[in-house]
Amino acid sequence: MTQPVIGFAGLGVMGEPICRNILTKSGETVHVFDLKPEPVERLVELGAIKAKALSDLAGKVDILFLSLPGGKQLEAVVNGPGGVLETGRDGLLLVDMTTAPVSLTRELAEALSRKNIDYADAPVARTRQAAEDGTLSIMVGGTAEVFDRIRPLLAHAATEITHCGPVGCGQVVKILNNMVLFETVVALSEALELGKAAGVDGELLFNTLSKGSADSFALRNHGMKAMLPDTFPTGAFPTDYALKDVSYAIDLAEMTGIRAQGAELARSRMEKAQAAGYQDAYFPALVRVVDKT
Structure with missing residues (x-):
């Protein structure tokens, strides 16, 4: 079975340690992008592949994780110029780990579905130290099929992974x-x-x-x-x-x-x-x- 190519954008306080745990524990190829060069460089030293832009990730990877500051940034990354809606490839699975409004999450998921892009909201709970240790709690909204696809990857970053229902329920x-x-x-x-x-x-x-x-x-x-x-x-x-x-x-x-x-x-x-x-x-x-x- 072909292993998925993973992308991760948003390498901030929580995103960087989550990405690092997935990278080092899964053995998968992980392409990374952030507006700040420092976290990208740290992950490249561990074996990640640097992407030139978000569009490179959206058009190339099988599963794209996002970890952003909030709904405003999420909407820009998905709907903005060069965003996932514009550049995402057919069959992409977008996993949003941002804490974002429920209504926005469901609107984005619906728009992406029309381009054959699957969506899961997977916001995280617990502390920065839990992110470092890989002991987060992650609440997932999405179909059962999508949950089964991403759960093994999320398990590298979390000790509790809960399927809360369809898209948006993780955010709720x-x-x-x-x-x-x-x-x-x-x-x-x-x-x-x-x-x-x-x-x-x-x-x-x-x-x-x-x-x-x-x-x-x-x-x-x-x-x-x-x-x-x-x-x-x-x-x-x-x-x-x-x-x-x-x-x-x-x-x-x-x-x-x-x-x-x-x-x-x-x-x-x-x-x-x-x-x-x-x-x-x-x-x-x-x-x-x-x-x-």
């Missing part, structure tokens, strides 16, 4: 995952500031919460590792990105006719953090702008 699950996380971080920020204002040590508070029903991934990571030491580095998941993702949840709420008030609160806190200059900081920095009466 990812967006709701992030929505719950953001709302939890808002709750933790309020708990921390309330506790300290009432005379309880913050570390004692979070340690005790972790032993009870308030325990969560967000508490043990965003709370204990960022909020308690008051450390919100750039290069992690920034406020601007979190604000983008929570806006997708609100878009989904509008699309389905359900008001997501918790998501609206998370958005307002992130907007306040952004306005206070924390747009590039790790998003739990919103604890610094908790409202005071």
Whole structure:
């Protein structure tokens, strides 16, 4: 059986380690492209093949992975000049690992299907370290046939791979995952500031919460590792990105006719953090702008 030729475009914070894991563990030929030369050069040193442009990938490979900052970039890469819709070859399978709006995902998939290009949305969850370690959780939307084709490749980058339903359902699950996380971080920020204002040590508070029903991934990571030491580095998941993702949840709420008030609160806190200059900081920095009466 002929092995698929793989392409990967978008080698940023998550894309580069995902691509590296697929490249080094699969033994497949991987062609790579990014606007920045540094990640391309690092992957070429490991055996990847540098593509001159995205159109080179779309017109050559069998499976093309995308990992982009958001929906705006995804739409440009697919619909723009030299994009996948224009240059993608017959029979191409596009696997989008970007977190993007559900409506856009389904619109792009429909447009590409008219050119005999298959589509799967496969956004990822967990941290940059999980991307490095190959222990991500990936939520896939697409047909069962497409899922079966890409699952062995995704397994090089993830320990959890879930087929969530048809195209767009991977994005639904990812967006709701992030929505719950953001709302939890808002709750933790309020708990921390309330506790300290009432005379309880913050570390004692979070340690005790972790032993009870308030325990969560967000508490043990965003709370204990960022909020308690008051450390919100750039290069992690920034406020601007979190604000983008929570806006997708609100878009989904509008699309389905359900008001997501918790998501609206998370958005307002992130907007306040952004306005206070924390747009590039790790998003739990919103604890610094908790409202005071």
